[in-house]
Amino acid sequence: MKSSRLLSILLLLQTRGRMTAARLAEELEVSVRTIYRDVEALHAAGVPLYADAGHSGGYRLLDGYRTRLTGLNQGEAEALFLSGLPGPAAELGLGPALTAAQLKLRAALPPELRAQADRLRSRFHLDAPGWYAEHDDLRHLPQVADAVWRGRVLDVRYRRWKEPTDVDRRLEPYGLVLKSGRWYLVAGPGPRTYRVDQILRLTVREETFEPPGDFDLAGHWQRYQADFHARLHRAEATVRVAPGAVHRLTGTAARALAETGVPEPDGWIRAVLPIESVDHAHGRFLALGADIEVLGPPELRSRLAETIGTLATRYTTAQPTGDGITRAPRGRTTGLRDRP
Template sequence: MKSSRLLSILLLLQTRGRMTAAELAAELEVSVRTVYRDAEALAAAGVPLYGDAGHSGGYQLLAGYRTRLTGLSTGEAEALFLTGMPGPAAELGLGRALSAAQLKLRAALPPELRAQADRMRLRFHLDAPGWYAEHEETPYLAEVADAVWQGREIDVLYRRWKEPREVRRLLAPYGLVLKAGRWYLVAGPDGARTYRVDQVLSVTPTARTVELPEGFDLAAHWRRTQEDFHARLYPEQAEVRLSARAASRLTGPQARALAATGRPDPELPGWTRATLPIESADQAESQFLSLAADAEVLSPPALRARIQTTLTTLSTRYTLPPPGPLPQDPHGADRS
């Protein structure tokens, strides 16, 4: 593991330039003290690595130094072929480039790694969209992607959900995100907002160039966006007890909340009590009723009373009629 970590430090410094010990430690998921020891080991091995102290200091390779230790491990070769996404690459106009790159990579691999990579490509396939998601046409994806690559402002006609439905926007493209088979554009200038690319009705590039906001990181921004979305989607909470079968049916934020707050129920052995996020009383009532006898809402009282009222109504509606009189014996015999 140490040799792999030393190589990673070399490649990080070679591709990114100066990095502090703290930055290297965060990237490699080790302690800063470990980075110090690794830097000393590299210097002792003759690598022209030097470090500057102070607030703006850090480690840096001597200008012009390039390592040739770029060989791939078996796992790395497999991962590269597994992450190839021909569908999205084709949508971005990069399908041929991806195929060519994979072909060149395969040709450069030694025979044993080539065989492993071929097995990965033949036995694993990535299909990101959900089963019931319909394919949405994105006729202007290539133009939007080109604006992202070129750092060029675009004038778009955009269709939104509220009136007026069609609006014009001058957007500063920061990045594209593919989420569950749907493309999203993250763009300024008023902060970093999200736009569905399939709702773009026209694109006209302008002469203005776009600079990313200082410190902007697309992946980190998207994670925060998802967290904010879930917080707004599930603004309320409910205390519930669940059977093992009901607990296994939870997904997304509710499954994560179950893992974080779940504890054995003191009254029903084998059941779990947990605090779950809910969208609204309407949604929660439908969800917990769908779990039938495998779930019980303990609070809030208003939600519990609402479910009780619905169950009473259903019980009345589905009450069986009383049995009719016994049939009479045609010969008049008493059948009681």
């Protein structure tokens, strides 16, 4: 464990430059005292590691010092191969680069790890998008990614969901996020979030920019998702769900059922579920058929009762056929009483 931590300290200083003991301790999730002991061990091993005093001080390696680390273990080698997603890399225009990098990594591995990595690639394939996801128009993605990397301002024609739908925007692209097989651009001013497949036209300016010094893409995306879900489910519905239909609820509804569900004497579960709107919940709950009863709000219950009544009438009324003969629904005879 200690040897792994010493290598981690070397890699951190090699890639990031000067770092304080407190920062190293935070990165490695150990105490500052442990970092002091590790630095002494590195000194004793002859590593040219120096400490700078003062407000902007910290530990650093002698300029030009590079450590050659060839000791990848099996798990690390497998993780590197598993992390290479060919689909997203190709969409970004990095497919050939990813293939070349994996070939070089494979050639550098010892035979036993090479065999394990090959076995992993033959057994696991990652395909993030859902089955029914439509293929997005990503013709502008490579240009967007290049602008993110080089800090170039974009002029875009963007299609949004509300009127006016097509708008012109000047964007400072901070970063790209791949979520459930769909690419999103986080860009200033704001920042705000844009779907890459909704960019209709794009021009890269010569103008450059610098993202805010305190901007953290992962942290921003986490807050954005939390805010999105908070705005998405602004209402609630009280329902009764049949035991056999519990597994048909997913996402937020499934979590709410687990947290608020109370079993009733007949085996059904009474719960309060978050909903986006009456219109959205109307369609979602109809899909559960007779396995759910909506108790409130009254507007939603009335809408469902009206729809179910219309369906009942439609499917119990004789319908004309193409040959001009009116046929009753199966099991019924037109104009006659039901048989026992």
